[in-house]
Amino acid sequence: MEKFNWRALLGLFALAAVVLAAACGDDEEGGGPGGEAEQPRQGGEIVVQYLEFQSFDPHFSSFAQDIGHQTFVFRGLYKLNKDNEPVPEMAADMPQISADGKTYTVKIKPGLKWSDGDDLKAEDFVAGIERTCNPDNAGEYQYLLSNIVGCDDYYAATDKSAAEKAALRAKLGVRAIDDTTIEFKLQQPQPTFTTILTMWMTWPVPIHIVPDGSTPWPEDPTKLAFNGPFVVSEYVPKERMVFTRNPNYAGQPAYLDKITFRYIEDNVQSNNAFRAGELHMALADATNLKALQQEFPDKLLSYVTPTTIGLEMQLKKKPLDNLNVRLALSRAIDRKALAENVLQGAVTPTTTWVPPEVLGLDPNATDLFEEQIGFNPEKAKEALAAAGYPNGQGFPTLSILIRDSAGARATAEFLKEQFKTILNIDVNIEIVDAPTRSKRFTEGQFELFPGGWHQDYPDPENWIIGLFDTGGTLNNYNCSDPEIDDLISKARYNTNDQERREQYKKVNELISTRICGVAPMYHSLNHVLIDPRLKGVRENATSQDRVLAGDWAPELWWLSE
């Protein structure tokens, strides 16, 4: 309780800060977007705000800030380019795929080295896969490697003896043919497997430092060896991490000499530090967005992140099993007002579950299913009447489960008010803390639940598999639709990329228009304050960013004079 009182107050004072600062006149430096093209220059040091990692082990991690850190210092066989296509990184070329699509052979570049000078070999990559599939390491993203032969069996061997675990590890479908060749065996042909090989849970392990999958990653990250564009040269817990250029990186050498992450959790204060010139990049305080837009018209960058938040509905609870009820609720949500007035323009309204750009559609086509499920009070009332509750009569009181945060409260209050005014139905708002809310969600103990999905990799399957197939491990709202199941089973191992994408497009349409567990409401935006001298950040802001703009490719950042 206390926490949010002071946060709200902080917001108020931040506003005062902005007014004061604006009144005193802020010297604008030149070189905003659209200046004459300047050539990237080598050298320079910057300090940016970041969020501290929880684990530095890429074969264990699942948090965005962890993966953000790791991308600075580790790289995989492939990486996604700016257009989200996999291109060789440590690999010499694209993989050779067998005729049945189940065997991938990858050659790595010759002469690869870790930052400490040790050779980086094929077996380091094999060890990375083994480590992620290792039940003792309990890697949180193991499920993305389910299709590698034996990975699931090994990962499920939690209670087995060490000898049995070793036997299962030996059966894994990954091996080093020689020092520079790796072979992967898959259970089914998987069209997205090369994309999976760009991801952190497949990155190599410096086995000269961490010899086997059960050995914990060193507590001090400076003791590791790295194969990415930077190395960790200093780490002060809760305070900062310093990265310097890795001379042994196999890709284009980083422009900047040094990047310091300053760990700051309070964006009000990081924005003050940005004003005072102590930071080159900071996360904008989203509760104060309109004032920041005034204060920093050229320095504030807002762009869509691959996150969809919707109103999730428990389909096992009556009357939410009735499509007309779900339609009525969805049509009673004025998404534009929610985005603009309640959430201060920090989000962008939508009616599609999978973001348009992931489906290969125009990114501005946010109102794909506006006609069927978008805001329309008249059609909402009609749907509720068709469900047998004319003017809300006899409709049971539902509850909205939210976590204790200012944004969640505002959203819930807004929904409650809309449902009352338009549909004449009552909902309760149930406020719990974040872990309780998550627990209730995974157990399916909820009725209405504002929540959603953040993309792991830019492919429509990542938005659908496990989330909407009957019995899917993340399908906590119990979506079960034979047509959706059928399409997913066809698309999942379909190596015809175009056909596969069409199938997922259809699945997305069914999910969104049938509200199979979730009525999409908005996509989140990322808001970042950027010093205009720092280049290569704005230009590379994509859906791959973890925390800051362009942090998937820090080797491309540079500082103009």
Place this chain on the structure above:
Amino acid sequence: MTTYLVRRILAFVPLVWAIATITFFLMHAVPGGPFDREKPLPPQVMANLERKYNLDKPILVQYGLFLRGLATGDLGQSFSQNRPVTTIIRERLPKSVQLGLCAFSFALVGGLALGVTAAVRQNSAVDYFSVVLATIGASVPNFVLAVFLVLLFSLQLGWFDVLGWEFGNYRKMVLPIVSLGMLPLALIARVTRASMLEVLNQDYIRTARAKGLTEFRVVMRHAVRNALIPVLTIAGPILAGLLTGSFIIERFYAIGGVGTAFVDAVQLRDYGMIMGTTLLFAVAIAVMNLVVDISYAIVDPRIRY
């Protein structure tokens, strides 16, 4: 005195055990565990994580493991940081202690000076100033004060840095110390003033003045020493609170101390860190209370143990 000390220190053992036990069962009774995330994890991942951290064992077995670790000084692993709890506390405590000691010195020196001056010059301009300052200090929450200080001294005047703590670098010290120390300063000033006013009306002060002592000697030798007892009583808990860090100030100035650790741990259901920080606070408060009790005997010769 020695037996008293030994008895008091031995009493820490049941105290720590009782606090540890209550906290242990309370935190496991709260719904939601360390791996209940915004983005849910698949069941097999959950099972492996619980195995990795012994959370799949019955609660009494977990309690036994915890007590065994506690007896050997091992507080277990932090789930959210994948490092031993004792390491994390050892890394972060020094910063909180540095900041806490500085803030405490600031509060003590400032508070005593203000309180004594106000009492000696009762109803003068100094007195009114001290009352106003004490009232403001006590009523303006430190996060509001911190924002104003940053606005004025960092963004407008550019005297101090917005972020951080670095011992020896005044640009990074003044604002956190003032933000953290203002409330205790106000409290100490008020208590000192009230206590001094009472003491200054005592007979022995009149006697001291009658002996022809200078006013300075009367105040410093005879009055202040006797007026210190109530101040000492509140100074102990204040010091314990300051040394174990402030969530708000550490978060605001982005100082990696132990103050933020407790709140973070509760929000993340990081059982190891919850236990570690709770026990740290408990021991700090118990020790400070003991120190206060001992210092009574030093300040007031009438008190003996």
